Amino acid sequence: MQAKIFGAGPSGSMLALALAQAGWGVTLCDPLTADQLRERSRAYALTHSSRRLLQSLDLWTSLLSHLAPFKTLRLEDHEINRHTWFEISDLSIANQAHQAVGWIVDHRPLMELLLERLESFPSVIFQLGGESDQPHQSHDLLIASDGPGSPTRNEWGIKVWKHPYRQGCLTVKVLLRGADPFVAHELFRAEGPLAVLPMGGEQFQVVWSAPFWRCQERAALPTATFLDRLAAVLPSGLEPDALVDSPAAFPLELSLAQRLQHGRGLLVGESGHRCHPVGGQGLNLCWRDVSALLTVVERLKERRGRMTLEKLPRCYARQRWLDLVLVGLATDLIVRLYSNRNLLLKSLRLPLMALIDNQRWFRRLLLASMTDGPTRLFGSLSE
Ligand SMILES: Cc1cc2nc3c(=O)[nH]c(=O)nc-3n(C[C@H](O)[C@H](O)[C@H](O)COP(=O)(O)OP(=O)(O)OC[C@H]3O[C@@H](n4cnc5c(N)ncnc54)[C@H](O)[C@@H]3O)c2cc1C
Incomplete structure (x- = not known):
């Protein structure tokens, strides 16, 4: 199988590695050079859903020395002068074993590791820093991972619901x-x-x-x-x-593409969705796209559930919409509820903060939906 990925940011590079490890030939193209791709000065908050993906792709151990774990998340409502804490003990048992509520990773070591691993696969062709050739008939999948402005998505005529903040x-x-x-x-x-x-x-x-x-x-x-x-x-x-x-x-902005699939093409990462950075969901949500696509690709490889190449993009899109909608709505609700001095909303926030502070089950519910994703909520809580 052959895939062409447009965009070698953290979503496109991660997906390229996942597909290469699954035995696919991958062409990865980006107008930026490898040096430019490494250069951004930013850091990402990683949740346990990202930790699982990194482990499954054998990246976790190599990245560990670059990860800064945090064991406590302190939540403070400045306007009502209340605060509470999320601790490791509020995680599911399986997540507690990793001794962190989450991790922060700098962009540079992350991209260095992804690009270095990709270079070790002869089946990966890089087209960086210039014009890429046209997609070929031989590409079984075309993946737009070219960021929020996604020229590829626009070329495919996929419209986007947008709410600029x-x-x-x-x-x-x-x-x-x-x-x-x-x-x-x-x-x-x-x-x-x-x-x-x-x-x-x-x-x-x-x-x-x-x-x-x-x-x-x-x-x-x-x-x-x-x-x-x-x-x-x-x-x-x-x-x-x-x-x-x-x-x-x-x-x-809050945005969601009206479709994540177009024939044999699909959207991965911020080409398909964007949300407010509150709760640090951005890149984790992008990497859950990669995990979902990987699951469908494995089903295709093992010919499980009558999966075919033609059905793959639609099946991926079906798997992703609920997570994307729930996280988008939840982050939007948090921003609306907390970014104001409205007396009515402030009076709602007081009992909410007390509920988080006093009820362990509620803290666990919130933390599980943040770190594992809302669609895995029941699985996480039953652990
Ligand atoms: C200024 C800024 C600062 C940010 N800071 C933070 C932060 O501190 N912490 C955090 O967690 N998140 C931050 N974010 C969000 C975070 O960067 C995104 O969640 C993440 O980069 C999404 O990854 P992606 O690979 O989907 O998209 P991108 O990282 O946007 O990657 C898209 C790639 O596609 C390439 N591309 C564009 N057009 C084409 C084309 N026609 N063909 C092929 N490739 C193309 C681009 O060059 C780029 O390399 C920030 C975002 C911005 C814009």
Whole structure:
């Protein structure tokens, strides 16, 4: 079997590796060079669904030294002055064995590992840094993994439901004093959620949501002024010392392609969907696309359930829609509920925070849907 993948970001490269390991020939193309693909300055929060995929592709052990685990997730509602904690003991038994609520990984070592592994497969052809040739009749599958603007998706005429947020997001790596390197923070503020994610030692990734114009304004501030503004909003006890990279602001949207499949073509990663970064679902959701496609590919290989190549794209699309819709709606609901000072909503948030704080079953339910995905909820809880 032969696949052509448009886009070698973290979704396209991961999928290329998964297919190569499953015995497929893969052509991976991207207008960026390998160096440019490695270069982005950002860090991703990984959940247990991503950990399982990395393990199944034999990447986990090699990546471990680059992962910063967090053992506690501290949730704070700044407007009502309440906070609560998610701990390892709130995970399912199977997940508890890995001694982390989640992990933070930097883009560079992740892409270095993916590209290095891909290079070891003679069945993988790279078309990086330039024009790719046209898809060939010999390609059994065409995969658009070319990001939110997806030229391939547009060429296939697939429309997208979009809801642009007024909020944008500012990401920056900082050195923080007084911060526990095993605690991740999600702070709900009226202007938008603020996440502080440990990257090892004193280094943290800050994901700061606010009206987009304000993110742009903050990104352009001189370093000292920016650090002062950041110090004013960080959870108490955390002091920013220095910036590790430059703040970058980008707009946010909730989007979902109206179809994930087009003949022998399909959408994987942000070409098919995007959601608000609250809860750190973005890349994990993209990699659950890869896991789902891998499951269908295995069914095809073993000829289980009368799977054929013609049915494969539709079967993949059917498997993915529920997870994508539920995560999109949940992140949207969280943003609407918490990004405001509305008295009625604030009065709803008080009992909700008390419920999370006092009821272990509720904490477990929330954490399981965040880390394993909502569609695996019953499996996770029954463990
Ligand atoms: C500015 C910015 C900062 C971010 N920061 C964070 C962060 O700090 N933490 C976090 O978790 N998430 C962050 N995100 C989101 C995160 O980057 C995405 O979730 C993730 O990159 C999705 O991966 P992907 O492979 O689906 O898409 P992308 O990473 O967008 O990859 C798409 C690839 O397709 C290529 N491409 C484009 N056109 C074509 C074409 N015609 N043919 C072939 N290839 C093509 C592109 O060059 C690119 O390499 C950020 C996003 C942005 C835009």
